Amino acid sequence: xxxxxxxEDWKKIREDANAGLMxxxxxxxxxxxxxxxxxxxDGALPAKTKELLGLVASMVxxxxxxxxxxxxxxxxxxxxxxxxxxxxxxxLIVGGSIVIPHLRRAATRLEECRELEKTDxxxxxxxxxx
Amino acid sequence: xxxxxxxEDWKKIREDANAGLMxxxxxxxxxxxxxxxxxxxDGALPAKTKELLGLVASMVxxxxxxxxxxxxxxxxxxxxxxxxxxxxxxxLIVGGSIVIPHLRRAATRLEECRELEKTDxxxxxxxxxx
Amino acid sequence: xxxxxxxEDWKKIREDANAGLMxxxxxxxxxxxxxxxxxxxDGALPAKTKELLGLVASMVxxxxxxxxxxxxxxxxxxxxxxxxxxxxxxxLIVGGSIVIPHLRRAATRLEECRELEKTDxxxxxxxxxx
Amino acid sequence: xxxxxxxEDWKKIREDANAGLMxxxxxxxxxxxxxxxxxxxDGALPAKTKELLGLVASMVxxxxxxxxxxxxxxxxxxxxxxxxxxxxxxxLIVGGSIVIPHLRRAATRLEECRELEKTDxxxxxxxxxx
Amino acid sequence: xxxxxxxEDWKKIREDANAGLMxxxxxxxxxxxxxxxxxxxDGALPAKTKELLGLVASMVxxxxxxxxxxxxxxxxxxxxxxxxxxxxxxxLIVGGSIVIPHLRRAATRLEECRELEKTDxxxxxxxxxx
Amino acid sequence: xxxxxxxEDWKKIREDANAGLMxxxxxxxxxxxxxxxxxxxDGALPAKTKELLGLVASMVxxxxxxxxxxxxxxxxxxxxxxxxxxxxxxxLIVGGSIVIPHLRRAATRLEECRELEKTDxxxxxxxxxx
Numbered sequence: 001x002x003x004x005x006x007x008e009d010w011k012k013i014r015e016d017a018n019a020g021l022m023x024x025x026x027x028x029x030x031x032x033x034x035x036x037x038x039x040x041x042d043g044a045l046p047a048k049t050k051e052l053l054g055l056v057a058s059m060v061x062x063x064x065x066x067x068x069x070x071x072x073x074x075x076x077x078x079x080x081x082x083x084x085x086x087x088x089x090x091x092l093i094v095g096g097s098i099v100i101p102h103l104r105r106a107a108t109r110l111e112e113c114r115e116l117e118k119t120d121x122x123x124x125x126x127x128x129x130x
Numbered sequence: 131x132x133x134x135x136x137x138e139d140w141k142k143i144r145e146d147a148n149a150g151l152m153x154x155x156x157x158x159x160x161x162x163x164x165x166x167x168x169x170x171x172d173g174a175l176p177a178k179t180k181e182l183l184g185l186v187a188s189m190v191x192x193x194x195x196x197x198x199x200x201x202x203x204x205x206x207x208x209x210x211x212x213x214x215x216x217x218x219x220x221x222l223i224v225g226g227s228i229v230i231p232h233l234r235r236a237a238t239r240l241e242e243c244r245e246l247e248k249t250d251x252x253x254x255x256x257x258x259x260x
Numbered sequence: 261x262x263x264x265x266x267x268e269d270w271k272k273i274r275e276d277a278n279a280g281l282m283x284x285x286x287x288x289x290x291x292x293x294x295x296x297x298x299x300x301x302d303g304a305l306p307a308k309t310k311e312l313l314g315l316v317a318s319m320v321x322x323x324x325x326x327x328x329x330x331x332x333x334x335x336x337x338x339x340x341x342x343x344x345x346x347x348x349x350x351x352l353i354v355g356g357s358i359v360i361p362h363l364r365r366a367a368t369r370l371e372e373c374r375e376l377e378k379t380d381x382x383x384x385x386x387x388x389x390x
Numbered sequence: 391x392x393x394x395x396x397x398e399d400w401k402k403i404r405e406d407a408n409a410g411l412m413x414x415x416x417x418x419x420x421x422x423x424x425x426x427x428x429x430x431x432d433g434a435l436p437a438k439t440k441e442l443l444g445l446v447a448s449m450v451x452x453x454x455x456x457x458x459x460x461x462x463x464x465x466x467x468x469x470x471x472x473x474x475x476x477x478x479x480x481x482l483i484v485g486g487s488i489v490i491p492h493l494r495r496a497a498t499r500l501e502e503c504r505e506l507e508k509t510d511x512x513x514x515x516x517x518x519x520x
Numbered sequence: 521x522x523x524x525x526x527x528e529d530w531k532k533i534r535e536d537a538n539a540g541l542m543x544x545x546x547x548x549x550x551x552x553x554x555x556x557x558x559x560x561x562d563g564a565l566p567a568k569t570k571e572l573l574g575l576v577a578s579m580v581x582x583x584x585x586x587x588x589x590x591x592x593x594x595x596x597x598x599x600x601x602x603x604x605x606x607x608x609x610x611x612l613i614v615g616g617s618i619v620i621p622h623l624r625r626a627a628t629r630l631e632e633c634r635e636l637e638k639t640d641x642x643x644x645x646x647x648x649x650x
Numbered sequence: 651x652x653x654x655x656x657x658e659d660w661k662k663i664r665e666d667a668n669a670g671l672m673x674x675x676x677x678x679x680x681x682x683x684x685x686x687x688x689x690x691x692d693g694a695l696p697a698k699t700k701e702l703l704g705l706v707a708s709m710v711x712x713x714x715x716x717x718x719x720x721x722x723x724x725x726x727x728x729x730x731x732x733x734x735x736x737x738x739x740x741x742l743i744v745g746g747s748i749v750i751p752h753l754r755r756a757a758t759r760l761e762e763c764r765e766l767e768k769t770d771x772x773x774x775x776x777x778x779x780x
Contacts, residue, residue: 003393003653017494020501024471028298028479029493035295036487038288039223044212049179050220053186057224058488060187060618062713063452065491066224081674082174089678090180093169094187094196096616097686098580098708101715103679104667111670133263133523147624150631154601158609159623161685166617168678188618190488192323193582195621211284219288226486227296228318228450231325233289234277241280263523299483304472309439310480316443317450317484320748322583326484341544342434349548350440353429354447354456356746357556358578358710361585363549364537371540393653407754410761414731418739419753421555426747428548448748453712455751559743564732569699570740573706577744580707586744602694610700613689614707614716 007112008123010068040073048077052087059091062102068109072124075113084110137242138253140198170203178207182217189221192232198239202254205243214240267372268383270328300333308337312347319351322362328369332384335373344370397502398513400458430463438467442477449481452492458499462514465503474500527632528643530588560593568597572607579611582622588629592644595633604630657762658773660718690723698727702737709741712752718759722774725763734760 004010022030040050051074058066074084088106092099116123134140152160170180181204188196204214218236222229246253264270282290300310311334318326334344348366352359376383394400412420430440441464448456464474478496482489506513524530542550560570571594578586594604608626612619636643654660672680690700701724708716724734738756742749766773 014491014494017498021494021497024475024497024500026472026475026479028295029475029482031291031295032479032482032487033490035288035291036223036490039220043216044210045182045216049182050216052175052179053182053217053220054224056183056187057190057221060191060616061224061488063488063491066488080174082676085674085676085679086173086175086180087183089676089682090169090183090187092616092679092682093166094184094191094616094618096580096612096614096619097682098614098711098713098716099616100683100686101664101713104664104671107671107674108667110674144621144624147628151624151627154605154627154630156602156605156609158685158688159605159612161681162609162612162617163620165678165681165685166620190486191618193618193621196618212286215284215286215289219286219292222289222292222486224486224488226450226482226484226489227292228321228323228326228484229486230293230296231323234274234281237281237284238277240284296483299480303476304470305442305476309442310476312435312439313442313446313477313480314484316447317480320447320746321450321484340434342546345544345546345549346433346435346440347443349546349552350429350443350447352549352552352746353426354444354451354746354748356710356742356744356749357552358581358583358586358744359746360553360556361534361583364534364541367541367544368537370544404751404754407758411754411757414735414757414760416732416735416739418555418558419735419742421551422739422742422747423750425548425551425555426750451748453748453751456748556743559740563736564730565702565736569702570736572695572699573702573737573740574744576703577706577710577741581710581744600694606693606695606700607703610689610703611707613686614704614711 007068007072007109007116010065011123011126014065048074048079051077052079052083055084056087056091056094059088059099059102059106060095062095062099064102064105067102067106069126071106071109072113072126075110075117076124081110081114137198137202137239137246140195141253141256144195178204178209181207182209182213185214186217186221186224189218189229189232189236190225192225192229194232194235197232197236199256201236201239202243202256205240205247206254211240211244267328267332267369267376270325271383271386274325308334308339311337312339312343315344316347316351316354319348319359319362319366320355322355322359324362324365327362327366329386331366331369332373332386335370335377336384341370341374397458397462397499397506400455401513401516404455438464438469441467442469442473445474446477446481446484449478449489449492449496450485452485452489454492454495457492457496459516461496461499462503462516465500465507466514471500471504527588527592527629527636530585531643531646534585568594568599571597572599572603575604576607576611576614579608579619579622579626580615582615582619584622584625587622587626589646591626591629592633592646595630595637596644601630601634657718657722657759657766660715661773661776664715698724698729701727702729702733705734706737706741706744709738709749709752709756710745712745712749714752714755717752717756719776721756721759722763722776725760725767726774731760731764 004013040047040054051070055070058070088103134143170177170184181200185200188200218233264273300307300314311330315330318330348363394403430437430444441460445460448460478493524533560567571590575590578590608623654663690697701720705720708720738753
């Protein structure tokens with residue numbers, strides 16, 4: 001399956017694998033995906049805060065795909081670098097040095113997202129979850 | 131060491147054990163505790179949001195002590211029940227059903243904190259971290 | 261909240277906390293609970309096998325509440341001790357020695373369930389999930 | 391070491407690394423590997439069920455290599471897609487959305503195994519564990 | 521099953537549950553226990569160092585029973601408080617603040633072990649693993 | 651970002667990403683990196699033992715980057731293969747078969763480090779942590 005070298009590669013690999021998964025998934029898996037999407041919608045807490053909640057959870061559980069997903073969503077929601085780095089810091093403190101390699105990759109992904117924001121913002125839009 | 135039946139018991143057990151730990155801890159452990167406290171201070175993100183980040187991270191990593199700590203801090207920071215339950219939902223979606231027993235205990239702790247808020251709010255104040 | 265000394269205590273603590281959680285939960289949390297229940301119903305795989313899947317997952321993730329729940333459900337579904345101990349062994353091999361304290365408590369819970377089966381089988385029935 | 395793009399690549403990388411590990415391993419590591427193999431043999435539970443136990447445990451612990459291994463073994467043991475997707479659903483419910491990226495890759499691997507079953511079934515046979 | 525208030529209680533609960541587990545365990549589980557014991561014997565690395573390896577692994581995986589076990593074994597092997605606190609610090613740095621509640625309980629257990637060393641050293645001896 | 655095929659690739663990817671992370675990191679993140687470095691310095695325990703503590707913690711938490719880092723540091727500190735394989739065995743026993751894929755990659759990395767030791771030892775030196 002390879003390892004994505006860019007946000008663009010990452011999106012392509014993710015969309016292809018998602019199509020395969022959805023073609024075969026039973027109703028309960030599809031319902032879970034639906035609940036997953038809803039968890040990040042505006043409510044008592046704004047969507048922006050919920051993306052940061054999803055990001056910090058993904059960082060302490062150490063899932064690069066989920067981290068990339070929530071960084072993209074956070075950038076689209078207008079979160080600043082300062083806010084993202086304070087979120088990174090909470091993840092680092094709660095989760096420890098084992099989070100550092102993911103932090104390094106998150107920093108690279110964020111930089112890449114900031115570039116895409118300027119040059120080709122539609123590359124940042126995603127269809128569904130995690 | 132026993133299992134705390136109330137927020138009051140929990141605070142007592144925690145403070146006693148903390149005193150023992152701090153009496154023996156080396157400088158590096160103390161420095162970590164200092165960084166831990168700072169991670170939740172107002173910055174680009176408000177302290178209130180950072181407590182919710184700490185809470186969701188504690189929930190997906192499934193640590194009851196840390197959950198109790200961040201629920202107390204969230205209540206002190208003025209977070210509403212609706213906001214807390216949306217945070218619980220993000221933790222449940224990201225972390226799965228394995229989070230449910232901690233959610234149950236979190237619901238009980240939160241209810242207890244709302245009672246203390248009315249009757250004896252100073253019982254909610256804590257000295258230090260996690 | 262205390263630590264349950266018996267399956268009976270465990271059920272009481274769980275039901276009380278569940279009532280508190282459900283009284284406050286938003287719709288998405290309730291929907292998750294619904295999906296959770298459905299995951300263990302008869303389908304292409306029988307409910308009995310799915311309980312063992314839930315049990316091994318709970319063991320490697322090391323959640324005593326979830327282990328107690330799935331042991332009760334397995335006993336109700338007619339799983340034998342030999343089948344349960346082979347499941348314990350898969351959990352031990354995949355998850356390592358860190359699983360052992362949970363295995364010890366699981367063995368005690370199972371023995372207790374076998375007693376209740378003979379003396380008061382209705383004590384084993386549960387309302388909902390995990 | 392690279393990331394395997396196909397089951398065939400995955401087998402090659404795994405066998406090479408395994409040879410290096412076994413050449414240096416002490417007796418206790420070799421004994422563990424022996425116990426690991428035995429855990430999935432027919433017993434009170436059939437081998438097929440044990441592969442699904444290994445699969446769900448690997449999914450909630452989120453190890454792609456172990457997931458690929460148990461999908462291959464399940465396919466060889468005659469497990470159907472419907473049975474595998476119900477197992478995926480238990481893993482998703484217990485482990486949460488953090489499991490989704492692994493589910494996506496599992497769906498791709500499974501599709502590939504179904505192809506190999508038709509065209510070159512001996513590519514699916516493996517020597518040893520995880 | 522209750523929560524142990526002292527090393528003495530902890531030993532009693534552990535021995536009772538162990539007896540139940542061993543009475544029913546299949547041969548593969550027993551073989552795992554045997555390998556587990558051997559992992560901490562003197563070899564290229566001294567037993568003392570291996571106990572610290574077991575301790576740091578138990579701390580980052582956050583298992584209080586395993587932590588109590590390895591603290592007792594470390595005390596019996598002659599490890600000093602300074603050495604133990606440096607091990608605690610590695611666990612805290614690698615595993616993050618989520619380790620803190622376990623560190624607090626470890627500090628209490630260690631203090632208790634130092635008392636027993638003076639007053640009733642045979643209370644520290646254990647039969648088997650984790 | 652790709653997956654490193656050699657220790658040399660791994661160093662290059664890590665240094666580039668580190669530079670990006672450090673350029674943006676806030677003071678608290680930098681302070682954490684400082685504490686992380688200090689945790690492995692000579693103290694009551696020698697640096698060599700602390701590297702093995704870091705290695706076993708990284709193995710049971712299953713982080714390949716951290717494992718590569720601590721293997722390099724261990725080799726530089728003069729740890730023998732026998733000592734490393736006994737550390738691998740403790741990680742395997744505590745963490746279970748889910749550790750095996752990481753063990754396989756660790757064996758390959760170690761072999762590579764032994765080659766570099768003979769041919770180009772300066773390739774093994776690293777700037778900072780994890």
